[in-house]
Amino acid sequence: MANCHRNDLGSVAIDRPSTTSTTGTNFRLWTAFSGAAFRRKIFDAVSCGASSRHRHQLMQEILSDTVSQQPPAPTTTTTMKSALKEFNEPRKPDKALKKPNSKGRSEKLADLLNLVETETDSETKRKVEALEELKRVVKELQGEDKESKSKAASRVRSLTKEDSKARVTLAMLGTIPPLVAMLDFEDSDSQIAALYALLNLGIGNDANKAAIVKAGAVHKMLKLIESPNEPSEAISDAVVANFLGLSALDSNKPIIGSSGAIPFLVKSLKILDTKSRSQARHDALRALCNLSISQSNISFMSEAGLIPFLLNALGDMEVSERILSILSNVVSTPEGRKGISIASEAFPILVDVLNWTDSPGSQEKASYILMVMAHKSYGDRHAMIEAGIFSSLLELTLLGSTLAQKRASRILEVLRVDKGKRVSEMNAAVSAPICSSSSSSTNPNRKECLVEEENMMSEEKKAVKQLVQQSLQNNMKRIVNRANLPQDFVPSEHFKSITASSTSKSLPF
Secondary structure: EEEEEEOOHHHOOOOOOOOOOOOOOOOEOOOOOOOOHHHHHHHHHOOOOOOOOOOHHHHHHHHHHHHOOOOOOOHHHHHHHHHHHHHHHHOOOOOOOOOOOOOHHHHHHHHHHHHHHHHHHHHHHHOOOOHHHHHHHHHHHHOHHHHHHHHHHHHHHHHHOOOOOHHHHHHOOOOOOHHHHHHHHHHHHHHHHHHHHHHHHOOOHHHHHHHHHOOOOHHHHHHHHOOOOOOHHHHHHHHHHHHHHOOHHHHHHHHHHOOOOHHHHHHHHHOOOOOOOOHHHHHHHHHHHOOOOHHHHHHHHHHHHHHHHHHHHHOOOHHHHHHHHHHHHHOOOHHHHHHHHHHOOOOHHHHHHHHHHHOOHHHHHHHHHHHHHHHHHHHHHHHHOOOOOOHHHHHHHHHHOOOHHHHHHHHHHHHHHHHHHHHHHHHHHHHOOOOOOOOOOOOOOHHHHHHHHHHHHHHHHHHHHHHHHHHHHHHHHHHHHHHHOOOOOOOHHHHHHHHOOHHHHHHOO
16 A cells, blocks of 8 residues: 555656646656556545545545546546545535424424413312312301211311311311311211311311310310210220320310310220220320320329329330330329329339330330439339349340430439448447447446447348348249249248348348
8 A cells, every 4th residue: 555654646656747848738647557557546645644434435436437437648637636626625415404493393382381281270170179179068067957067077087088288278168166066966977977077187287186176176075975875986986086186286285184084095095905996095095195295184194093004004015115105204293203102013013124125215214214213212212122123223234225224323323322321320320329438347338338239230130131031032023923934833931941041242232
């Protein structure tokens, strides 16, 4: 192939004009070149610096034209120049590109605008129809026909089940007062329809919750329950569900608590505890948990006997954490702490919770209850020690959550300080008799003082030994109960034989 470092026609075998030429103005091709050699030279010279496909095709066309036409020598130079000129000029495309159709674009934009306008009109029409339906429902509720009112209440229940906007609109249209008035009907179906309509209206809407209570729904619900005829389970469950929803609002808590709803909820909880209505049971427990947040309701709960019932129900894993939440609120008032203190086996049950539960939430709540009780009363601290709290607290400080560890450490600190005070008082009582430092030979009262001191020390040792034995017996009984063994598996006489040899070193502090 020809040398690619030069891309001019000087390398083509073209001779200068001879001084003896008659024309003097035309170039003359070298006579030794043939047509094929000339075409190859032109191809090599031009394509050396242009490797694009376009130029390659153009040169092929030029060479083909040169083969088909064999002009004389003077004309060949002109053909070559025209070919080179055509090669250097940009090649026009075979077909002209179509310009975008501005008219077509305008038509598409118009179609989009028409579509948006159509959708907007459709949405507006749908909203208008929905509003008209809500108005018809409210008009039927405000009418006189009881059957129409019952159907309208059922319609409100379905419309407000999952539509928050419908709840707002229906409340603004005045749905709540006629629904509350329907609770006075003697028809149980109408009562249930109204109860669940009110329940759905209050879901996630605090304004509706307040409006329902303000309309007198709480007293009408209690009237349904306290009627001479025993209410059906459906009505009772609906009332419990409404109290759960309404008690979620803080401003409603003292109103519901003072209305007499707490004794009904406690009674319902005790009844439901023996039946299979799990949802109603959970609703009642959650409603009481909401109401316990208000301190004014703790006294009503204590009077209704809720505290002993909750303590005895702590063994149920399904509801234990909710129960501990209620008791955590109960200990915030003196009435609540008193109710826990006087409850039978309250502290052994609470201490036992620390032993069997693995839930961080349950451990934290149980330790909080014990911490508050330990800070407030010396008698409660003594009951905790008898219940074997030290081993549970030590385990909690190692394996519990961060918050549970802190609370267990606080309880241990309080109990240690209390123990130090008791030791100081014991030492003061022992050193009470004042005896002379002289020998017994010179002081006849010295022997009497020593005997009295020894007797006092013996009494203290006896008390400590008795405390140790009692603590060990309680621990052994709890172990037997937790292992689900028969109560007579370990006879009481065997307990006494085990603890008889115990010393004060067995104390957990």
